[in-house]
Amino acid sequence: MLSISQLKASYGAITAVRGIDIEVPRGTLVALLGANGAGKSTTLRAVAGIHRPITGSIRLDGAEISRLKLHQVVRRGLAFVPEGRMVVAPLSVEENLTLSSYAGRGDQAALLARVYALFPRLAERRKQTAGLMSGGEQQMLAIGRALMTAPAMLVLDEPSMGLAPAIVDVVFDAIAALHRQGQSILLVEQNAAIALGVCDFAYVMKRGEIVASGKPETLRDSAEIAEAYLG
Template identity: 50%
Template sequence: MSGAADLTKETEQTGERTDTPMLELRDLRVFYGAIEALKGINVKVYEGEVVALLGANGAGKSTTLRTASGMLSPRDGQVLFHGERIDGIKSHDLVRFGIGHVPEGRRVFPRMTVRENLEMGAYRFKAPDPDDMDRVFTLFPRLSERRTQLGGTLSGGEQQMLAIGRALMGKPELLLLDEPSMGLAPLIVRQIFDILEEINKQGTTVLLVEQNASQALQLADRGYVLETGSVAMADEASALLADPRVRAAYLGEGAA
């Protein structure tokens, strides 16, 4: 097979768990007008995991995250967090449930300083927790060095760090990340993924959308491959990384 269009047969995930997922997307259908962007997908994320969503442009990856975080409402299906339905709850309220979303494009506040951007991430609390601020500055020393600098004057990599740090200020149980490596130099990408690994080790569950399939699957425990709004494959990350169809479609290798 050659290319994402050949990944059409859904594979069953091995070692299916019986405990309640932290996040479950159940038979989710999402439309943009008359266009069906998600066609009944099923995705599960368990506490402590890193789960990667892979797929070509237009496959529905960002739509999946935006629906999980309340930015979009599904026409059919359910979004469950710790077994409770949350579809229909607005995104700013879902932050209070413990869901943080780092959108594609970073979207920092350009006329606010680094510290002010981080403080905005803690808006659900009466005041930012100094320990959370210290944690962000420990994870991202470069932000500590630039704490009084305006967000709009940071480099792309620094803005990505700031966007992640801002989400962490909300004390999320689950962090949704949309294309954190987009437009960044390889060295910065490596640094970002090292930090994401540390964030996960510290107890934050991660659902990651990423075009860099190799980096994503090396970090992840499990992965899903989306194709035109459907789940084409679901497996352990190591199995997906070794699958010749995935390697041909997303790693630029010839199909076996």
């Protein structure tokens, strides 16, 4: 369970996140939607321990993590896949995956098998140099690397960004499969339609605030979504 309460985050004089509340119960897939510049990435970077300082509270399974750094947050069981899919370009797919796995947190061979089952494309390309793969393959690898830490909470920033529609479908089928396996997920997306197709609950952010929230069937076609994106 991830609980964000009254979170505020600034860049100097610019307040990007203005006291928001978000809950991701265990085993659920929660989406955070919003247009360009709404504050979605800043929120995730705060959760992952990258954006500091912040005010408010961020609790992971009850423990306060808002003062921890990225590596400490990862050790507590939260894995973050940033915008723009970070992979270690000169290393192979398999080297990228094994590099991310933590001694003591799960069995490396089992974790690797889970990633390859989820993304057969990565299994086929296990010896391939990561930096030479397509954007879609690199996104799969970035998610795979996060899964190698056996996270209790998986946090994804815009996994669809810059990908062709057919590849977006492959990536979102994998996200839906992870959700069915019981993985807790906080997903940021600009593409509301695709996120609402897989999530249990969604929040809509605009100019640093949550302007709407609810189940996907109530949010779809809602005025708040249209307004948050167009207004």
